[in-house]
Amino acid sequence: MWNETVGSLRFAVIGTGLIGGSILRRLSDAGADVIGWDPDPETVRYGHARTIPFTDRLSDAVIGRDVVLLAAPLSAIPAALDSVAPHLGSDCLVTDVGSAKAGVAAHGRTTGVADRFIPGHPMAGTERAGLAAADPELFDEATWVLCPDPAVPLRLIRRLIHVVVTLFGAQATLMAAEDHDRTVALSSHIPHLLAATLAGAVARSDSPDAVLGLAAGSFRDGTRVTGTPPRRTVDMLAHNRAAVLAGTPGVEEFLADLLAAVRQDDVKALTELVDEAHRLRDRLTGRPMRQRVHRFGAAESDEERAFLMSTGTTGGQIVDVVSDPEGTGYTFRSPAG
Incomplete structure (x- = not known):
């Protein structure tokens, strides 16, 4: 990701309840190029009244974006993925924030974007709901789980890890959807x-x-x-x-x-x-924790993918990530025992 900065990425947030609204507000407050879309007109009016960026057309929200985050209710995520898929650019990454992953991961494999879809789950929230409950600091130091399919290239996984850690202040961890x-x-x-x-x-x-x-x-x-x-x-x-x-x-x-x-x-x-x-x-x-940097070259490797996919099952988190022309370094914190 050395040749693209997080600050240059263009985002869309589809669904703006508690989680989606918190994502939208965090990105907007950070000065990111972000647009929101929600099927509820009252939610959109609420956002416009508070200068939160929204568009009325789903296709307008998605076209030309680098990262699309699906924050619809869990049962609606497969349909949301189907709706945005025709409008995604060839290098656009799409992720979701639902709390169950195996079903949506399986559905993602049936779409034309299986190589760009990374199921996700930020382990954050409150008992409240709706855009009015959104909190741009909700994800600070929260664990954000990513469940990429083997078909997804490492460059897109790296991109999303950068976004999660750098823009949201969260801690990324990866594992298979079933795990x-x-x-x-x-x-x-x-x-x-x-x-x-x-x-x-x-x-x-x-x-x-x-x-x-x-x-x-x-x-x-x-x-x-x-x-x-x-x-x-x-x-x-x-x-x-x-x-x-x-x-x-x-x-x-x-x-x-x-x-x-x-x-x-x-x-x-x-x-x-x-x-x-x-x-x-x-x-x-x-728990006593240890921290070390795992460094990998710029070329995609099975070693890097294996390391990333093991982070969740070991109970650890990626707390920082730095990329340059030579490769990527992940600061990984894990239980010391």
């Missing part, structure tokens, strides 16, 4: 199930108002994501159904062990189980 879905089932989707379970149990209890009257940090934190619009939650669970179902037995088993220890008044076993969970939670922010 992403198995991993995110436990890191994101099943937590939505557990939050809904707790909130739903209280809703069905004999005294929900009494419970809410005493709800403090544990209940608020444990149910926060149930504030997400239901359609968004249903979309992620339905489109990652197989991985969610594969991940739930481990959750059920651990809960059964906890309940068994409570029923049996086995304080020792209960303490060991809670401590096991406590140690894992501590690793979320307290």
Whole structure:
């Protein structure tokens, strides 16, 4: 990417809810050449009133762009990809931001842009929705997963890594789409199930108002994501159904062990189980990390691709990337253990 600077790239954002709107605002605030498109006229009017760049025609948004980001609802991403594909230039990169990747990756292989489509998933968000909730700083230090197909050339993968790290301040990590879905089932989707379970149990209890009257940090934190619009939650669970179902037995088993220890008044076993969970939670922010630069030549190589595709499964992130005529260097942070 040494011969094209991130600042010279032209972007289009298709769909401007929380994630798409945050992308659009971040790029606009950074002075990038960016245009947004949304099917909702009210959203477009809201954007125009705040000098957020929009166009009324989808084709006008896409033609002549270097990077197109699809931020439609998860269930609508395949149709969005079909809609933009005829208007993409020969060197235009297209990516999405949906929270399940295997299905959209498979659909991408059926289009005429399989060699330019990189499924993506920024691990960021809030329970709010819509352009009014957009936050240009939403992606700062967030992990942004990329799931490129083997058909995608490294030069386009490098381009998107530069965009994610340089313009959005995020940390890029790459893995196969199927690996992403198995991993995110436990890191994101099943937590939505557990939050809904707790909130739903209280809703069905004999005294929900009494419970809410005493709800403090544990209940608020444990149910926060149930504030997400239901359609968004249903979309992620339905489109990652197989991985969610594969991940739930481990959750059920651990809960059964906890309940068994409570029923049996086995304080020792209960303490060991809670401590096991406590140690894992501590690793979320307290893991020792190591950092090193991986340097590759300008020519595309299997070695560089293998390194990139291993970054996600090792639990690491690319936190900086520098390209020059001699090649590309990735600053990679990974668990030290």
